[in-house]
Amino acid sequence: xxxxxxxxxxxxxxxxxxxxxxxxxxASASGxxxxxxxxxxxxxxxxxxxxxxxxxxxxxxxxPTYMGGPAWxxxxxxxxxxxxxxTLAWKDKVAGGFTNSASANGDKFSTITYFFTLSQQHGQxxxxxxxxxxxxKADGPDSINWTAGYAGAMAISPADASPDxxxxxxxxxxxxxxxxxxxxxxxxxx
Amino acid sequence: xxxxxxxxxxxxxxxxxxxxxxxxxxASASGxxxxxxxxxxxxxxxxxxxxxxxxxxxxxxxxPTYMGGPAWxxxxxxxxxxxxxxTLAWKDKVAGGFTNSASANGDKFSTITYFFTLSQQHGQxxxxxxxxxxxxKADGPDSINWTAGYAGAMAISPADASPDxxxxxxxxxxxxxxxxxxxxxxxxxx
Amino acid sequence: xxxxxxxxxxxxxxxxxxxxxxxxxxASASGxxxxxxxxxxxxxxxxxxxxxxxxxxxxxxxxPTYMGGPAWxxxxxxxxxxxxxxTLAWKDKVAGGFTNSASANGDKFSTITYFFTLSQQHGQxxxxxxxxxxxxKADGPDSINWTAGYAGAMAISPADASPDxxxxxxxxxxxxxxxxxxxxxxxxxx
Amino acid sequence: xxxxxxxxxxxxxxxxxxxxxxxxxxASASGxxxxxxxxxxxxxxxxxxxxxxxxxxxxxxxxPTYMGGPAWxxxxxxxxxxxxxxTLAWKDKVAGGFTNSASANGDKFSTITYFFTLSQQHGQxxxxxxxxxxxxKADGPDSINWTAGYAGAMAISPADASPDxxxxxxxxxxxxxxxxxxxxxxxxxx
Numbered sequence: 111x112x113x114x115x116x117x118x119x120x121x122x123x124x125x126x127x128x129x130x131x132x133x134x135x136x137a138s139a140s141g142x143x144x145x146x147x148x149x150x151x152x153x154x155x156x157x158x159x160x161x162x163x164x165x166x167x168x169x170x171x172x173x174p175t176y177m178g179g180p181a182w183x184x185x186x187x188x189x190x191x192x193x194x195x196x197t198l199a200w201k202d203k204v205a206g207g208f209t210n211s212a213s214a215n216g217d218k219f220s221t222i223t224y225f226f227t228l229s230q231q232h233g234q235x236x237x238x239x240x241x242x243x244x245x246x247k248a249d250g251p252d253s254i255n256w257t258a259g260y261a262g263a264m265a266i267s268p269a270d271a272s273p274d275x276x277x278x279x280x281x282x283x284x285x286x287x288x289x290x291x292x293x294x295x296x297x298x299x300x
Numbered sequence: 301x302x303x304x305x306x307x308x309x310x311x312x313x314x315x316x317x318x319x320x321x322x323x324x325x326x327a328s329a330s331g332x333x334x335x336x337x338x339x340x341x342x343x344x345x346x347x348x349x350x351x352x353x354x355x356x357x358x359x360x361x362x363x364p365t366y367m368g369g370p371a372w373x374x375x376x377x378x379x380x381x382x383x384x385x386x387t388l389a390w391k392d393k394v395a396g397g398f399t400n401s402a403s404a405n406g407d408k409f410s411t412i413t414y415f416f417t418l419s420q421q422h423g424q425x426x427x428x429x430x431x432x433x434x435x436x437k438a439d440g441p442d443s444i445n446w447t448a449g450y451a452g453a454m455a456i457s458p459a460d461a462s463p464d465x466x467x468x469x470x471x472x473x474x475x476x477x478x479x480x481x482x483x484x485x486x487x488x489x490x
Numbered sequence: 491x492x493x494x495x496x497x498x499x500x501x502x503x504x505x506x507x508x509x510x511x512x513x514x515x516x517a518s519a520s521g522x523x524x525x526x527x528x529x530x531x532x533x534x535x536x537x538x539x540x541x542x543x544x545x546x547x548x549x550x551x552x553x554p555t556y557m558g559g560p561a562w563x564x565x566x567x568x569x570x571x572x573x574x575x576x577t578l579a580w581k582d583k584v585a586g587g588f589t590n591s592a593s594a595n596g597d598k599f600s601t602i603t604y605f606f607t608l609s610q611q612h613g614q615x616x617x618x619x620x621x622x623x624x625x626x627k628a629d630g631p632d633s634i635n636w637t638a639g640y641a642g643a644m645a646i647s648p649a650d651a652s653p654d655x656x657x658x659x660x661x662x663x664x665x666x667x668x669x670x671x672x673x674x675x676x677x678x679x680x
Numbered sequence: 681x682x683x684x685x686x687x688x689x690x691x692x693x694x695x696x697x698x699x700x701x702x703x704x705x706x707a708s709a710s711g712x713x714x715x716x717x718x719x720x721x722x723x724x725x726x727x728x729x730x731x732x733x734x735x736x737x738x739x740x741x742x743x744p745t746y747m748g749g750p751a752w753x754x755x756x757x758x759x760x761x762x763x764x765x766x767t768l769a770w771k772d773k774v775a776g777g778f779t780n781s782a783s784a785n786g787d788k789f790s791t792i793t794y795f796f797t798l799s800q801q802h803g804q805x806x807x808x809x810x811x812x813x814x815x816x817k818a819d820g821p822d823s824i825n826w827t828a829g830y831a832g833a834m835a836i837s838p839a840d841a842s843p844d845x846x847x848x849x850x851x852x853x854x855x856x857x858x859x860x861x862x863x864x865x866x867x868x869x870x
Contacts, residue, residue, distance in 0.1 A: 153752065176759050176762065177759055177762055177801050178450070178758075178794065178797035178798050178801050179755065179797065179798070181759060182753075182755035182756035182758070182759045183752075185749065185750070185752035185755040188747045189751060189752045195747065198620070202675075212433075213434075213446070213448030214405070214433075214447050215405050215409060215449060215454055216433055216448040216450070219405060219407060219408075223790075224749050226606060226616075226641070227640075227641065227749065227787055228749070230618040230748070233619075233620035233621070233640075234618075235616070236610075236615070236616040238614075238616075240578070240581055243403040243404075245403040245459045246460045247458045249458070257404050257405055258403030258404045258406040260368070260406075260407060260607075260610040260613075261407075261607065261610035268435055268436050268437045269436050275437075295615070298679070299679045366568075366569050367568045367569055367571060367575065367608055367611050368604065368607035368610070368611050369559070369565065369568070369607065369608070370565075371569060372565035372566040372568070375559065375562035375565040378556075378557045379556050379557055379561060379562045381557060382556065382557055385557065388810070388812065391810055392865075407611070410603075410604070413600075414559050416806075416831070417558035417559065417600050418557055418559070419808075420558070420808040420809075420830040421830050423808065423809075423810035423811070423830075425805060425806070425865070426796075426805070428806075429803075430771055430803035450800040451796070451797065485772075485805070488869070489868070489869045558830070593813040593814075593826070594785070594828045594836075595784070595785050595789060595827055595834055596813060596828040597789060597830060597831075598785060598789075599785060599788075599789035623782075623784075623786060624783075625782040625783040625784075625838055626839050626840045627838045627841055627845075629838070636783070637784050637785055638784045638786040640748070640787060648816050648817045648819070650816045650817055651817055655817075
């Protein structure tokens with residue numbers, strides 16, 4: 111079985127919803143198992159998580175976009191991964207990423223680009239959404255990839271929406287399809 | 301009078317609408333004059349435009365986002381500006397940028413970041429929108445900076461919308477306010 | 491046999507040298523054939539090249555960094571690839587990229603990030619150098635990946651160096667190893 | 681007097697050397713005072729620092745590049761600045777940034793681009809180095825801006841070099857000139 115690790119930070123629960131959708135997609139892929147790893151509010155993970163990452167076929171990164179980039183808790187995890195970087199321990203593992211923020215654009219692309227940059231420090235193989243976007247007048251937040259991420263999955267959660275309300279249907283389905291795509295790719299190439 | 305030059309490429313007319321809104325804002329600023337320069341379909345500009353840029357206090361860049369970056373016609377202009385780069389002829393001129401594309405995100409941030417990178421090659425001073433975004437459940441395309449550009453102005457024109465229909469009211473007003481902000485800054489600092 | 495296409499623009503011959511090194515590496519991989527495609531000074535390619543790309547297992551992008559991004563001729567090729575984007579014709583093809591410029595950094599990362607962004611519009615799978623960098627006091631331009639590209643291969647050609655003199659030994663060997671890595675990956679995953 | 685605040689994190693002392701050079705340049709500018717603020721290993725600053733930032737005319741950001749971006753301690757500061765973002769308290773303050781890492785390129789541009797993105801969330805005015813690079817065969821680490829940052833100042837400290845040895849002469853002089861440029865601009869425009 112291909113092992114898919116999804117490591118993420120969520121501040122208020124919206125990115126957690128997105129992570130769960132990525133997980134549901136990855137877990138549904140034939141030949142794959144998927145596990146969620148939540149970075150804690152101090153930017154830490156249990157040692158066992160690091161052991162799991164070393165065994166994983168794919169590591170997917172997730173964080174809200176705060177002040178134009180990933181949350182510091184995620185960056186603390188990324189900096190701690192330098193231990194693996196020294197030996198290129200994650201080389202050739204599949205990578206992907208997802209992010210959520212309150213506004214339509216709001217520098218989400220900056221966070222996805224950072225995930226990519228991190229993955230390349232590790233020598234990973236990046237897999238994006240592989241989707242067209244829904245971009246006609248008839249489309250809206252319920253449409254798949256209306257938020258329009260190519261390199262990774264993006265979601266919008268308005269500032270006054272609870273995690274029960276947002277991300278919306280389209281963003282969650284996009285996350286689910288993305289998780290499935292990455293897992294399928296990991297199964298095919300392991 | 302502070303001279304504001306807005307140099308842009310538009311493929312189908314939507315970015316032209318956005319450029320005209322930036323122009324209207326800049327022209328409305330007390331103490332400023334503003335001029336639009338349209339890059340032609342071959343990526344060229346008349347020689348007189350280059351003379352004007354050399355005299356300008358601010359040069360604002362605009363292009364649709366095509367395939368994840370500015371249109372090639374804009375890039376041809378940027379490459380031609382290397383003549384000015386050799387002598388740092390545009391050093392300390394104010395800079396800004398705007399872009400339009402069919403989907404909500406769709407790598408617009410990549411284009412704005414390129415405009416910034418170009419401006420820094422020239423030693424220019426970058427002025428972003430200076431706006432918060434409209435990001436509550438009650439907001440939508442009619443709200444100011446709902447599309448949510450910070451480093452520059454962003455607009456959405458659905459793939460099946462004519463330039464009469466899109467960019468929408470909120471994006472055009474954002475562009476107008478951005479043009480006014482840059483012109484005000486150029487007046488204040490010249 | 492896995493087919494590796496290397497499509498690049500070179501203004502003065504230095505990036506051509508880098509492209510040839512990538513090609514040599516790709517062609518040396520067991521089970522792979524590699525072909526170079528030079529974008530002409532007007533930003534065009536023969537129709538047959540486009541047919542070849544459609545059949546390729548990997549498409550590698552190359553351009554000098556001019557004014558903080560890929561040359562306009564490369565961007566014209568990228569914009570022309572929108573025809574393939576409409577049908578996601580290049581989805582799941584392996585991707586990579588390389589760039590050369592006169593100075594040590596000089597915004598090379600911006601060009602590599604653009605290649606990545608383009609590849610993700612197409613739904614491609616990105617493979618970086620997978621190398622550590624040579625970064626001790628004893629290292630220099632002759633060392634492998636001293637220029638230190640992770641997401642793609644980078645090279646330095648001083649402004650007064652001919653294509654016979656630059657890129658240097660280390661950069662060319664980095665390019666060769668990168669070409670081999672991409673080809674090996676394409677063979678393994680096709 | 682224009683007040684210049686330089687806020688930075690340094691892990692091993694090399695970025696501290698760079699920060700001190702930026703400070704020396706800023707402090708030497710006629711009509712400006714400059715202060716260094718070191719983010720501590722837990723990512724915190726004293727409350728008085730935040731008060732000072734609110735009064736500053738320019739805020740300059742500095743961090744090593746770790747795993748392709750600013751250190752998490754810097755990002756923790758950036759996330760904490762969201763309190764000021766809510767009220768746009770730093771709008772129109774001048775901004776700049778600098779970074780150091782062990783290899784020649786090594787994703788330094790990613791860190792500078794993040795500093796820029798942060799500054800634009802705050803509505804700040806970005807001032808880059810305004811320098812050409814030293815890029816001929818005769819140039820080397822002792823030359824000004826040989827490392828070649830345009831949007832911000834870059835430095836190289838080999839992995840086995842102590843802070844007494846690196847960053848080198850050229851990088852430190854580049855940092856000094858950049859500090860002076862930002863301070864001069866803040867004086868001129870306050």
